[in-house]
Every structure is written in structure tokens, then in C-alpha cells.
Amino acid sequence: MSEFTVIDEMMPDVPPPNPGEVRRVRARVLRSKGTRRRAPLKWGGAVVAGVVTVALIVVTVVAVSGLVENSASGRQSAPVAGQPGEAWSWGxxxxxxxxxxxxxxxxxxxxxxxxxxxxxxxxxxxxxxxxxxxxxxxxxxxxxxxxxxxxxxxxxxxxxxxxxxxxxxxxxxxxxxxxxxxxxxxxxxxxxxxxxxxxxxxxxxxxxxxxxxxxxxxxxxxxxxxxxxxxxxxxxxxxxxxxxxxxxxxxxxxxxxxxxxxxxxxxxxxxxxxxxxxxxxxxxxxxxxxxxxxxxxxxxxxxxxxxxxxxxxxxxxxxxxxxxxxxxxxxxxxxxxxxxxxxxxxxxxxxxxxxxxxxxxxxxxxxxxxxxxxxxxxxxxxxxx
Amino acid sequence: MIVVPDESALTDPERFGAVFDSHYAEIRRYIGRRLDLDIAEDLAAETFLIAYRRRHRFDPGRGEVRPWLYGIATKLIGRHRRAEVRRYRALARAAQPDVERGHDQRVVDRVAAGITVGRLAGALARLSRGERDVVLLIAYAGLSYLQVAEVLGVAGGTVASRLSRARAKLRDALGVEI
Structure with a gap:
């Protein structure tokens, strides 16, 4: 099956997840009830829409606060080698x-x-x-x-x-x-x-x-x-x-x-x-x-x-x-x-x-x-x- | 310290946490290479939510947890088949040099001369969903034939025939065996 190695090697890759994302998803998974969700009741469309809206707001707030957290905690890249104030070619x-x-x-x-x-x-x-x-x-x-x-x-x-x-x-x-x-x-x-x-x-x-x-x-x-x-x-x-x-x-x-x-x-x-x-x-x-x-x-x-x-x-x-x-x-x-x-x-x-x-x-x-x-x-x- | 999850005890939330830590990035990467990243992040989370809900059903006697997770992810990707094909077509249309300079794999060696990301993406777009699942589970996840069969819930012979057809289509599209 080695003939497909070229696909792995050539197709675009994705950047690794950031720690904030991993933490959020991990918490979301492990806090979930662990049971299958019930199908929404037929008359509950408006309720469901409201819940979804609230959830979206919450997710947005969490995401924005995550960005702020990442920024504040210095997640941006920092030079690791080189002369003071100057990044070495190392990266x-x-x-x-x-x-x-x-x-x-x-x-x-x-x-x-x-x-x-x-x-x-x-x-x-x-x-x-x-x-x-x-x-x-x-x-x-x-x-x-x-x-x-x-x-x-x-x-x-x-x-x-x-x-x-x-x-x-x-x-x-x-x-x-x-x-x-x-x-x-x-x-x-x-x-x-x-x-x-x-x-x-x-x-x-x-x-x-x-x-x-x-x-x-x-x-x-x-x-x-x-x-x-x-x-x-x-x-x-x-x-x-x-x-x-x-x-x-x-x-x-x-x-x-x-x-x-x-x-x-x-x-x-x-x-x-x-x-x-x-x-x-x-x-x-x-x-x-x-x-x-x-x-x-x-x-x-x-x-x-x-x-x-x-x-x-x-x-x-x-x-x-x-x-x-x-x-x-x-x-x-x-x-x-x-x-x-x-x-x-x-x-x-x-x-x-x-x-x-x-x-x-x-x-x-x-x-x-x-x-x-x-x-x-x-x-x-x-x-x- | 590296935590190696005990797959026989997935029902324990803490053990499942170790499974998450070991495999989340890998599953997200697999989905992200088939769909846009924003969808991939949602589906990666959904994969683990489903796995967590179904952890009591996981039978270590039938296989490892890793292929099981790939199976869930692949089924979720199947709901976005059109988005996946659109993505490959977009890659195929994009100017080759820009595409190849723009992603993290641009320096990875190309095993076969003359094969570009664009041509490869175009070829993947022309595979059927079943053929693409088999090829990419092997290419990206490194699963064996048997594991792919288990993941997709099909017979080993089905995997072999899909592979055979996929090989022929890729060869026709690219002009070389890959």
C-alpha cells in the first residue's frame, strides 16, 4: 500500500490545535452527559432556536475570551536564539x-x-x-x-x-x-x-x-x-x-x-x-x-x-x-x-x-x-x- | 510523563480523558486534511463527543481505539462529502506554485516526479466517497486493510476492490502509479 504515501506527503497539512481549543473541547467532551441526546420535541422549535442562539453567544464569548487569554499569556512567538532583539535564522x-x-x-x-x-x-x-x-x-x-x-x-x-x-x-x-x-x-x-x-x-x-x-x-x-x-x-x-x-x-x-x-x-x-x-x-x-x-x-x-x-x-x-x-x-x-x-x-x-x-x-x-x-x-x- | 490509555477501561471518564489527549490532535488533523479547518475543528470535537457517548459499546476485543475513532470521524466527514469535493476542486484550480508554497507540507519530498498538489487534489475529487475513504484512511491514518474494513464496516474484499478501482483512477488522472 506504499503507493499512497505520496498523498500523505504532498497534500496540505493543518496547523496543530492551540491549547485553548484543546482545553475547551476536552472539557466539553468530558462534561457531556455521556448519553445520546434526545430528539427535540416537535413543538420545541422556538425553544431550540433560543437555546442555539444562547449557545452561540456563549461560544463566541468563550472564543473571544480564549483569544484574549492566549494573547495575554504570551502565546505569540518569541525568539529563542540570536543577538538581543533579533531573531536568529533558527526561528x-x-x-x-x-x-x-x-x-x-x-x-x-x-x-x-x-x-x-x-x-x-x-x-x-x-x-x-x-x-x-x-x-x-x-x-x-x-x-x-x-x-x-x-x-x-x-x-x-x-x-x-x-x-x-x-x-x-x-x-x-x-x-x-x-x-x-x-x-x-x-x-x-x-x-x-x-x-x-x-x-x-x-x-x-x-x-x-x-x-x-x-x-x-x-x-x-x-x-x-x-x-x-x-x-x-x-x-x-x-x-x-x-x-x-x-x-x-x-x-x-x-x-x-x-x-x-x-x-x-x-x-x-x-x-x-x-x-x-x-x-x-x-x-x-x-x-x-x-x-x-x-x-x-x-x-x-x-x-x-x-x-x-x-x-x-x-x-x-x-x-x-x-x-x-x-x-x-x-x-x-x-x-x-x-x-x-x-x-x-x-x-x-x-x-x-x-x-x-x-x-x-x-x-x-x-x-x-x-x-x-x-x-x-x-x-x-x-x-x- | 506520557500517558498511555488503557483501552479496556474507556468507561472511566479519566481514562477517556487520556484517550482524548492521545488522539485528539491526530483526528483533527485527519479531518482537517479532508475538510476546511473550521469544519474540521467542529467535527473533531463531535467525534470525541460521540465516542464518549458510545464508550460503553467499545469492545477492545474487536480492535484498537484509534481505528474506532477514525471510523467515527470518517462517518462524520461523509456528511460533508460535497464540501470535501469542492475543496479538492479548489485546490486543483489554484495556481500550483502558490498552493505548494502556502501549506506546511510544501517541503515534503515528492515521491513521484511531476505530481503536483493540484493534480492530486483533482484526482481525489474524482474518486467515489467509498474509494476516497479507503485511500485516505490508508494514506493519512496508516491503517491496514483489515482496520479499514473494520472502520468502514465493510468486508475485506470490498476494501480490496475499492482500492483497485481507486488505484486505476489515480493512475489515469496522474499518468503514473502512486
């Missing part, structure tokens, strides 16, 4: 979500695990990436954002192809940053892919993405192998404990062949789970296990009804990690219907000046497809996928 969360994140996760896991998928030719991920950091010198510092535009990764049985929509752009983040940059003489701003001084980029104006999150690359290397071998990805464990053991055994094996990794196992598990959900054509059971594995990381904060920069609402995973030199906040927002990531990012809030910053990925589309990149459809294929 915002609802002050009082209707349900605890753990409860929502349970439902998402059940939905993901029972998902029927149709395996297609390639696993595709469309995303936008950005980095933020501080440039300049002690006289003038300004925060910049590197917007790398949209990218599409196509993962087939023999290789991976990445296509970008345009070259990255680096610009001051706010008007204040722009003013500081202009006071500094409007030096050339360079991004993470620029070639440094050889490309005319002064070190103090080259965003080198020094956020200490390189565990992502270390953990991701594992999937450089599994993504190009579908059969291996499809055989990953469907139980969170076994999935964790699989990852730990892999890294232990790696460490035995070279110097031991200097990352914490929790950090690697975070990135392994995130890479798996974004990039790996794993089975629904494995994807559900990855969500549970991530949720079990110590001090993981799960929050429902969080909105990303594109206004998409989902369940957020937020994990704060303190080291001797750094404070890092890892975030992932998932689609509650599919378990697919909507946003993934990490922010360094404590560290050296050049290390303060963030990277983020807005995942616009992820999943199986039969569409191939143009390079793979030509007769003489310059890309193997």
Missing part, C-alpha cells in the same frame, strides 16, 4: 505548546516507523545553507552572514552529485553591522569557500567557519560510504540502542586504525543521527530509531510547535553542550508528519571571537525520487550517481 517557538515534546515525539516515531515508502532511483535533498560569524578587528567588529543559496544533493547507488544554484554571498547581517563594516572601509568580505589571502581575502575578513563543530564531518564520513551503498543503508538497525551500538562500533574500529577521535561520543551520535535523517536512504524503521536515539542524548530538550525561518512548524530537538572552551547549541527541527528534518544547525555561543557564530541548513525537500540531475541523464555521463 521561534510557541511560548506554551499544547503538548510536551516527548509526547509529540512518541507520536512522530510511531508515524515514521509505520510509514510506507516507495524506493526510487535516488535519494534527493534540497537545502539552503548559511553561516554566520564575526569579522573585522578590535576597532570595528561586524557580524556577517554567508548565504550559500540552494543546493541539491543526489545520492544514487554508486555516487553523490551536488548541484548549487549560485555562488555564496557574504554580507553584513544587520544595518548596524553594515555601518560598522563601512566605518572599517568596506573591506572585501570573503566566505567559507574563498581561497584566503591568495584570493585577496584578508584573514580578518574571511569567514572561515571556525565554529567548533567538525564532529559533523567526522560523523558524516561514515555516510559517505553508506549513502553510496544503498543495501548497507537499508540494513541499518531499527532499534535505537542497536543503532547507537552500530555507530560506536564503527568509530571504535576507525580509532583502532588511526589516532582516536577527539570528539565526544554524544557529539558524534548527534551528527550521525542528523546525517542519517538528511542524507541516508534508510528504512522508516531506522529513521524512527535515529529520532529516538537523538532524543535520548543527555539534556536533550524537545519542544513542539517551533517555527523555522520559513514559517514551518515542527518538533524541535535542542541540545546544549558545554566544553572547557566552548558552549554549543545544536538544533534540529523535524516535520511531525514525516520525521524529515526541516532545519539543522549549530551555534557557538562561547569561545574565541572568531568561533562565535553559527551554521544552518534549511532543508526544503528530502526523499526518494526518480528525477536525476541533468548531468546523469546525458549519454556521456560526467557524473556517476
Amino acid at each position: 521561534s517557538e510557541t511560548a506554551t505548546p499544547a503538548r510536551p515534546g516527548a509526547e509529540v515525539l512518541k507520536e512522530v516515531v510511531r508515524r515514521v516507523a509505520s510509514r510506507r515508502e516507495t524506493v526510487r532511483r535516488v535519494w534527493r535533498e534540497e537545502y539552503e545553507s548559511f553561516s554566520r560569524g564575526w569579522l573585522g578587528d578590535e576597532q570595528e567588529r561586524y557580524q556577517v552572514e554567508e548565504d550559500s543559496g540552494g543546493h541539491t544533493d543526489w545520492r544514487g547507488s554508486v555516487g553523490v552529485v551536488t548541484q548549487g544554484s549560485r555562488l555564496p554571498e557574504v554580507r553584513p547581517l544587520t544595518d548596524g553591522d553594515k555601518a560598522a563594516w563601512e566605518r572599517a572601509g568596506s573591506p572585501k568580505l570573503c566566505g567559507t569557500t574563498d581561497t584566503g589571502e591568495a584570493g585577496g581575502c584578508a584573514p580578518e575578513n574571511n569567514l572561515k567557519n571556525e565554529t567548533p563543530h567538525s564532529g559533523s564531518r567526522y560523523a558524516g564520513r561514515m555516510f559517505g560510504e553508506t549513502t553510496v551503498r544503498f543495501e548497507k543503508a537499508r540494513g541499518l538497525p531499527k532499534d535505537p540502542a542497536r543503532l547507537k551500538s552500530y555507530f560506536m562500533a564503527h568509530w571504535a574500529e576507525q580509532a583502532a586504525g588511526s589516532s582516536p577521535p577527539w570528539y565526544s561520543s554524544d557529539e558524534l551520535l548527534w551528527w550521525a543521527g542528523v546525517h542519517l535523517l538528511r542524507e541516508v536512504p534508510a528504512t522508516p524503521g531506522t529513521r524512527a530509531a535515529a529520532l529516538r536515539m537523538l532524543a535520548a542524548l543527555p539534556n536533550m530538550r524537545l519542544t513542539d510547535e517551533v517555527k523555522d525561518a520559513m514559517g514551518r512548524v515542527g518538533l524541535s530537538f535542542e541540545w546544549k553542550r558545554e566544553t572547557a572552551k566552548h558552549t554549543l547549541v545544536y538544533r534540529m527541527l523535524i516535520n511531525r508528519a514525516t520525521g524529515h528534518p526541516l532545519f539543522v544547525g549549530v551555534e557557538t555561543t562561547k569561545g574565541k571571537p572568531k568561533e562565535i557564530g553559527s551554521i544552518g541548513f534549511l532543508v526544503k525537500r528530502v526523499g526518494w525520487t526518480d528525477e536525476l540531475p541533468k548531468c546523469a541523464t546525458r549519454k556521456v555521463s560526467p557524473c556517476r550517481i
